[in-house]
Amino acid sequence: MSMASSDCICDVGKHVPMASSALRPTPEDELREWGGPTLVRGKRVLDLGCGDGRFALGVASLAISVEGIDPDPEAIAAAKRTARKAGVQNVRFATGMAQHLEYPDASFDVVILSWTL
Amino acid sequence: MVDALGEVHRVLAPGGTLIDARPDSRVRAYAERRKPRGFERFGVVRTSRLEVANDRASDRAIARVVRDGLFKRVRRGRFWHLVPFSSLGELRTYLSEHLRFVHRAEWVVDRATRQRHSHDQFVIRRAVRYELLEAVGSPRDLSGPDHRVTFRN
Numbered sequence: 317m318s319m320a321s322s323d324c325i326c327d328v329g330k331h332v333p334m335a336s337s338a339l340r341p342t343p344e345d346e347l348r349e350w351g352g353p354t355l356v357r358g359k360r361v362l363d364l365g366c367g368d369g370r371f372a373l374g375v376a377s378l379a380i381s382v383e384g385i386d387p388d389p390e391a392i393a394a395a396k397r398t399a400r401k402a403g404v405q406n407v408r409f410a411t412g413m414a415q416h417l418e419y420p421d422a423s424f425d426v427v428i429l430s431w432t433l
Numbered sequence: 434m435v436d437a438l439g440e441v442h443r444v445l446a447p448g449g450t451l452i453d454a455r456p457d458s459r460v461r462a463y464a465e466r467r468k469p470r471g472f473e474r475f476g477v478v479r480t481s482r483l484e485v486a487n488d489r490a491s492d493r494a495i496a497r498v499v500r501d502g503l504f505k506r507v508r509r510g511r512f513w514h515l516v517p518f519s520s521l522g523e524l525r526t527y528l529s530e531h532l533r534f535v536h537r538a539e540w541v542v543d544r545a546t547r548q549r550h551s552h553d554q555f556v557i558r559r560a561v562r563y564e565l566l567e568a569v570g571s572p573r574d575l576s577g578p579d580h581r582v583t584f585r586n
Contacts, residue, residue: 341561351565424446427445433455
């Protein structure tokens with residue numbers, strides 16, 4: 317198992333909010349550690365357990381499309397609000413459970429379980 | 434948990450990538466004071482027993498779907514993530530409210546040192562693990578009753 321040399325510091329300001337996404341590495345940091353933008357560039361991405369859309373929105377500019385699924389309706393509402401404000405067109409959020417995904421077979425090139433499993 | 438991974442396999446195109454990333458409870462986390470250059474270790478922060486058990490269940494779930502031939506391991510690694518706090522008090526509040534860690538750090542510096550630096554900036558340094566897995570075969574291979582995969586943790 318490799319150990320990356322760089323440290324990731326998420327910039328959450330002076331006070332650390334208790335919202336979970338603020339306590340996690342940034343999407344850029346995570347993607348870099350996993351292997352870089354090529355992992356999602358031009359791909360159909362499913363972010364399972366997307367929470368408030370932190371990662372899904374972070375990779376939207378690279379992917380063809382991103383679907384974010386989370387069982388928490390409040391988190392999904394927050395993700396939709398953020399997406400609307402940011403004017404992101406290729407991301408969709410929906411409530412749902414990972415055990416029952418309402419997508420046809422082979423719908424995605426990449427599935428991300430970021431702090432989900 | 435394994436049911437979810439079976440669904441992930443179904444919706445992934447053959448050769449598609451599953452990325453599993455989460456905090457690594459096998460590695461200790463640390464409470465550290467930020468210095469002008471670098472960090473000074475003030476304590477050890479252990480993961481709660483429940484979260485350790487959850488992480489092990491996740492590991493077993495991944496191992497199961499690999500064994501069942503749904504995925505093959507491609508690459509894995511680990512990196513450090515620093516959660517910043519503006520003071521020692523804020524770090525303590527975080528620990529008392531957060532479920533992943535035990536609620537008190539095991540300090541490796543004495544009380545006077547902690548008090549002297551209580552208004553300094555701190556971080557919790559924790560390990561994050563990730564693994565990339567490749568979806569193997571066609572999802573249709575698993576659709577018939579003879580190929581039905583039953584999942585148990």
